[in-house]
Amino acid sequence: MIVGSIRENLTLEKRVSLTPETGKNLIGLGLKVCIEKDYASHLGVKDSQYKEIGVEIKSSSKEVLEKSNLLLKVNCPSENEISILKENSILIGMFNPSKNRDQINKIMNDKKIKIFSLEMLPRITRAQSMDVLSSQSNLAGYRAVVDCVAQFEKAVPMMMTAAGTVPAAKVLVIGAGVAGLQAIATAKRLGAIVSATDVRAASKEQVESLGGKFLTVEQSEDMETAGGYAKETSEDYKKKQAEMMKEALKKNDIVICTALIPGKPAPRILTEDLVKLMKPGSIVYDLAAENGGNSAFSEAGKINIVDGIKVIGVKSLMNNLPLTASNLYAKNLFSFIRNLYSKEKKDFNINLEDEIIEKSLIKKEL
Secondary structure, three states: OEEEEOOOOOOOOOOOOOOHHHHHHHHHOOOEEEEEOOOOHHHOOOHHHHHOOOOEEEOOHHHHHHHOOEEEOOOOOOHHHHHHOOOOOEEEEOOOOOOOHHHHHHHHHHHOOEEEEHHHOOOOHHHHHHOHHHHHHHHHHHHHHHHHHHHOOOOOOOEEEOOEEEOOOEEEEEOOOHHHHHHHHHHHHOOOEEEEEOOOOOHHHHHHHOOOEEOOOOOOOOOEOOOOOEOOOOHHHHHHHHHHHHHHHHHOOEEEEOOOOOOOOOOOOEOHHHHOOOOOOOEEEEOOHHHOOOEOOOOOOOEEEEOOEEEEEOOOHHHHOHHHHHHHHHHHHHHHHHHHEEOOOOEEOOOOOOHHHHHHEEOOOO
């Protein structure tokens, strides 16, 4: 059985799905592995590093696509790639089914390919090593703070000097999932005063364990799904949340937005009026911009200045940390394949009684 991977469109995506380390591990399972020429050269990883551990180097992406029984990708294949994919093969990656419905349906219907989209993995202990959302979100939370500090035109930690005391910057994190918690931890390490809010009451303890202050919205409803994700809030909750935000936004210098609802547009938490309550020189950094944004004025890939407030809409953030992101992503993929592949049968075992496989497999037309 052959596992293959091709270069992504580098104008959009710099991550790769296969590293020399994970290539070696896949070969150790008894699989053959192939990649196209110059697969990770943009990351400073030479073809020779793959070749010396047994990975075959093909001259073109077409050759890889035609031969692979299982193809590893970061993003959904292009129209041209879909036309070359081997029939009855397996495709694994992060395919954002709600956004790429047409491509996914075409792959399933025309090519009879089994598609695993790893954003759909269940949040269970056994799936932690495969959790692509967590590994990439951790990096996103870290990078968000680094980018904000670079854009913020003041010192972040409190400084006592002969000329006087410089107060610490105040950072508010909206959404205390994996990205939000990493943002809290990073901002605290840099000396900021950090607060955070989340619709899930269970996140209060996590925020406080990292040294952040948890801002609570009074509620009676349970805002957490059985899978551990946030769910859409009621209109009553949104009104209470807006009132709480009014006071918080007046006090904070940096707001980092990380709130997402799986399979739906990002919740709009900061209205135009709320953003304008912030002081000139403040920053709103919207990690959810590509999914519609948590904040008014945020556009993916743009910095909009509103009344002196920088509203930064994030786009393709992992392209700023492609090597680290690739290393983590490739390990997630290897863990998934190790669970999927049967050494005894020398084949991929799509056992729908396995919750990991059943939940991440796209089983019907979208």
